[in-house]
Amino acid sequence: MxxxxxxxxxxxxxxxxIRGEAEYIADRHFEEQLYAKTIRSSKAKARILEIRLPEMPxxxxxxxxxxxxxxxxxxxxxxxxxxxxxxxxxYIGQPLFLLVGPDREKLCDxxxxxxxxxxxxxxVFTLEEAEKQDTVFTDYQYRKGDPAxxxxxxxxxxxxxxxxxYQEHAYLEPQGIAAEYRNGILYVYGSMQCPYYVRxxxxxxxxxxxxxxxxxxxxxxxxxxxxxEFPSLTACQVAVAAKKTEKPVMMIYDRDEDIRCSTKRHPSxxxxxAALDKNNAVTGLEMDVLLNAGxxxxxxxxxxxxxxxxxxxxxxxxxxxxxxxxxxxxxxxxGAFRGFGAPQSIFAIEMLMLQIAVRxxxxxxxxxMRHALKQGSQTCTGGKVREEVKLPEIVGKIRKMSAYVKKxxxxxxxSGIGASLFLHGCGFTGRGESDIRGxxxxxxxxDSVTLRVSSVEMGQGAETVLxxxxxxxxxxxxxxxxxxxxxxxxxxxxxxxxxxxxxxxVGGLLQECAKEMKARWRECDRLEIEKVxxxxxxxxxxxxxxxxxxxxxxxxxxxxxxxxxxxISYEISVKKIYAVYDVGVPVDLRTLDGQMQGGIAQGIGWAxxxxxxxxxxxLKQSNLTDYKVPTSMDTPExxxxxxxxPYPYGPFGAKCAGELPFVGSPPxxxxxxxxxxxxxxxxxxxxxxxxxxxxxxD
Amino acid sequence: xKIEFTLNGEKKHLDVHAATRLLDVLRGHFGLIGVKEGCGxxxxxxxxxLINGRAMNSCMIPMGNLEGKNVITPEAFCQSERGRxxxxxxxxxxxxxxxxxxxxxxxxxxxxxxxxxDPDEAQIREALSGNLCRCxxxxxxxxxxxxxxxxxxxxx
Ligand code: FES
Ligand code: FES
Numbered sequence: 010m011x012x013x014x015x016x017x018x019x020x021x022x023x024x025x026x027i028r029g030e031a032e033y034i035a036d037r038h039f040e041e042q043l044y045a046k047t048i049r050s051s052k053a054k055a056r057i058l059e060i061r062l063p064e065m066p067x068x069x070x071x072x073x074x075x076x077x078x079x080x081x082x083x084x085x086x087x088x089x090x091x092x093x094x095x096x097x098x099x100y101i102g103q104p105l106f107l108l109v110g111p112d113r114e115k116l117c118d119x120x121x122x123x124x125x126x127x128x129x130x131x132x133v134f135t136l137e138e139a140e141k142q143d144t145v146f147t148d149y150q151y152r153k154g155d156p157a158x159x160x161x162x163x164x165x166x167x168x169x170x171x172x173x174x175y176q177e178h179a180y181l182e183p184q185g186i187a188a189e190y191r192n193g194i195l196y197v198y199g200s201m202q203c204p205y206y207v208r209x210x211x212x213x214x215x216x217x218x219x220x221x222x223x224x225x226x227x228x229x230x231x232x233x234x235x236x237x238e239f240p241s242l243t244a245c246q247v248a249v250a251a252k253k254t255e256k257p258v259m260m261i262y263d264r265d266e267d268i269r270c271s272t273k274r275h276p277s278x279x280x281x282x283a284a285l286d287k288n289n290a291v292t293g294l295e296m297d298v299l300l301n302a303g304x305x306x307x308x309x310x311x312x313x314x315x316x317x318x319x320x321x322x323x324x325x326x327x328x329x330x331x332x333x334x335x336x337x338x339x340x341x342x343x344g345a346f347r348g349f350g351a352p353q354s355i356f357a358i359e360m361l362m363l364q365i366a367v368r369x370x371x372x373x374x375x376x377x378m379r380h381a382l383k384q385g386s387q388t389c390t391g392g393k394v395r396e397e398v399k400l401p402e403i404v405g406k407i408r409k410m411s412a413y414v415k416k417x418x419x420x421x422x423x424s425g426i427g428a429s430l431f432l433h434g435c436g437f438t439g440r441g442e443s444d445i446r447g448x449x450x451x452x453x454x455x456d457s458v459t460l461r462v463s464s465v466e467m468g469q470g471a472e473t474v475l476x477x478x479x480x481x482x483x484x485x486x487x488x489x490x491x492x493x494x495x496x497x498x499x500x501x502x503x504x505x506x507x508x509x510x511x512x513x514x515v516g517g518l519l520q521e522c523a524k525e526m527k528a529r530w531r532e533c534d535r536l537e538i539e540k541v542x543x544x545x546x547x548x549x550x551x552x553x554x555x556x557x558x559x560x561x562x563x564x565x566x567x568x569x570x571x572x573x574x575x576x577i578s579y580e581i582s583v584k585k586i587y588a589v590y591d592v593g594v595p596v597d598l599r600t601l602d603g604q605m606q607g608g609i610a611q612g613i614g615w616a617x618x619x620x621x622x623x624x625x626x627x628l629k630q631s632n633l634t635d636y637k638v639p640t641s642m643d644t645p646e647x648x649x650x651x652x653x654x655p656y657p658y659g660p661f662g663a664k665c666a667g668e669l670p671f672v673g674s675p676p677x678x679x680x681x682x683x684x685x686x687x688x689x690x691x692x693x694x695x696x697x698x699x700x701x702x703x704x705x706x707d
Numbered sequence: 708x709k710i711e712f713t714l715n716g717e718k719k720h721l722d723v724h725a726a727t728r729l730l731d732v733l734r735g736h737f738g739l740i741g742v743k744e745g746c747g748x749x750x751x752x753x754x755x756x757l758i759n760g761r762a763m764n765s766c767m768i769p770m771g772n773l774e775g776k777n778v779i780t781p782e783a784f785c786q787s788e789r790g791r792x793x794x795x796x797x798x799x800x801x802x803x804x805x806x807x808x809x810x811x812x813x814x815x816x817x818x819x820x821x822x823x824x825d826p827d828e829a830q831i832r833e834a835l836s837g838n839l840c841r842c843x844x845x846x847x848x849x850x851x852x853x854x855x856x857x858x859x860x861x862x863x
Binding site for chain 1 (some may be wrong): 741742746750794806837847
């Protein structure tokens with residue numbers, strides 16, 4: 010694996026970043042630019058009675074809903090979030106209008122002088138309240154086999170409930186966006202994952218034709234889903250402001266504002282019932298997934314779908330009843346975040362399987378492996394597992410790497426070891442890829458080529474990996490492959506940079522272009538080849554019943570975590586993580602390691618220290634002092650390995666990778682804590698306070 | 708107030724409010740965009756610069772404290788011999804992803820190696836604990852520091 014496509018090449022974007030030469034949006038400056046500051050609701054649910062503005066100095070403007078030329082809604086899966094609030098506000102921090110002007114400090118002074126009168130109404134905040142009041146946005150269900158019979162004939166039924174908390178993306182670069190009109194064209198620049206989402210949102214909000222809009226992605230300082238749908242909102246806001254003021258308008262969030270007002274990972278409450286037959290095998294499962302979607306539904310329905318289609322993890326459970334609901338609450342809207350609903354379900358199923366094994370006195374890893382999917386198995390939605398499932402090899406390898414059995418035996422008090430098995434569906438869910446129909450262009454100019462895609466570099470290494478795929482397919486040096494600036498005026502819509510789809514889907518299309526180009530290389534100096542995604546005919550999916558192949562293929566993995574829990578403070582320290590993954594064929598080992606290490610660390614954060622709580626609609630943690638993300642001291646040593654399992658439809662055999670590590674580390678850490686303390690773990694984050702409290706209850 | 712300090716080897720005289728943050732002066736006045744604002748509250752290290760050889764968060768330093776000090780930013784540091792070794796080490800280890808944290812980590816690395824040319828893993832993790840990185844999980848960064856130390860970045 011150390012040769013060919015897997016052998017690491019130098020990242021093409023990195024030296025500029027090290028030297029401080031890369032221009033992020035906050036590093037840009039537009040002539041005569043104005044800044045924007047968002048004025049937000051201080052109430053969780055209220056009617057706005059009156060807004061009183063201070064006297065505005067020359068060059069200062071208020072920009073609100075009456076300035077929106079088109080639709081005052083942000084376009085996404087469910088276009089329900091107002092660009093600027095109307096009569097009603099639904100969460101604390103909801104944007105009401107912008108104050109715009111040349112001096113940032115002056116804007117803050119003016120903001121302090123804004124006076125708003127509200128008529129408050131009773132809000133709904135927690136999943137329990139939402140369930141009681143039935144504020145459901147989306148309600149999905151599907152079935153497999155005959156769950157009623159499985160439960161009727163069960164030798165044993167086990168019920169458990171699991172909870173996971175909010176998570177903030179905490180990308181190091183805060184949200185930032187700018188808009189300007191030049192020669193009748195609206196230009197939007199910013200930190201984002203999905204330039205075409207932004208464009209589509211602007212088409213409706215600005216009510217102008219697409220020829221008059223160009224979205225240009227600037228160097229993006231981390232995203233993790235946090236810059237998937239959110240920039241569509243801010244882009245519309247600054248665009249409206251640029252139109253009104255006829256000046257470039259720049260809006261950079263400070264950290265507090267970013268944490269309080271941008272999207273979060275959905276908190277979940279997951280109820281499980283498992284039916285066991287007389288041989289102790291799980292034959293039936295009922296899973297009820299409740300997600301806190303916040304004040305607007307946005308893309309929560311698709312997050313819920315992925316949560317539901319990941320319900321059984323890597324296990325083959327013949328009889329299923331799965332239900333999921335997104336609830337409306339008066340909280341900051343939840344949204345996309347690495348894993349996209351899957352981490353919540355995988356946490357639940359992994360803890361459930363662990364608890365059953367412990368109850369039965371079985372070795373957890375062996376018990377789990379007895380239920381593992383195999384090639385040809387039916388997936389939870391009645392699709393087919395087509396690839397070879399290399400879980401036995403993965404588990405064999407990780408056992409050896411970690412000396413699992415030996416360590417289980419020689420356990421010290423308050424130290425624990427835990428394992429997780431997991432998968433991730435590659436690319437969009439269901440019909441997603443065939444609806445988007447991603448398009449790429451590869452063009453040749455003498456001896457160099459340029460690839461044009463809307464898939465962005467946001468830290469994950471897309472630029473390097475895509476250039477490398479083209480270079481190796483054409484047998485030319487990577488320096489001869491240019492990656493065109495992502496600008497919707499110049500690149501086709503290869504789809505959004507989400508769902509771990511960039512290498513597999515977009516890279517796959519580019520490889521096809523490159524193969525054709527290679528065959529025609531001598532034809533002429535200039536050549537342009539375009540490819541559009543074709544959904545394989547052997548994939549079947551029914552969106553109304555949720556039956557069929559929810560994903561074309563899966564990536565797989567196992568983690569083993571070692572932890573120590575301080576017997577007095579209950580602080581958890583994760584000592585070591587072992588990880589083995591099947592991502593098809595690694596396209597660049599160093600870049601891939603980076604994704605895996607970063608994903609593992611983020612997962613550890615979610616499972617242990619990243620506590621974010623709502624209190625009557627207010628997020629209690631609003632800066633990086635209160636909201637702790639892992640530092641170098643909280644992050645353990647990691648040992649990572651891969652098993653090769655080429656996917657015939659991925660470039661060089663690659664499958665998906667970016668989200669997979671995030672899914673795996675939380676349940677492994679929670680299992681290890683469970684082992685250390687000798688008790689069930691049914692929630693994360695495992696803060697010392699919560700562990701202490703539940704210990705007192707025991 | 709009038710302030711005199713050295714910035715990347717050049718003497719600077721500036722008339723600024725004593726409370727103005729060094730971060731804003733570096734970015735706004737001198738256009739040194741390698742100094743990033745990640746939090747503005749001393750938590751992330753993205754705004755780190757070297758002040759008299761030690762890494763400090765420039766968002767927490769008022770200009771009033773800067774009289775006579777020697778400030779080095781990532782841009783200039785990377786031109787130095789040591790800077791080049793550290794840059795290569797970061798490349799080799801794959802320590803850069805989104806890059807927003809990176810210049811700050813370069814400063815923290817320089818500061819550590821100034822004080823301790825041959826740190827062990829625990830010392831490295833400790834020294835980097837004031838810098839947040841959300842992308843890498845730190846493994847590659849820690850390795851980069853080790854590589855840089857091994858190549859003598861602490862000695863020159
Ligand atoms: S910006 Fe200075 S520490 Fe974060
Ligand atoms: S590389 Fe993105 S925060 Fe460190």
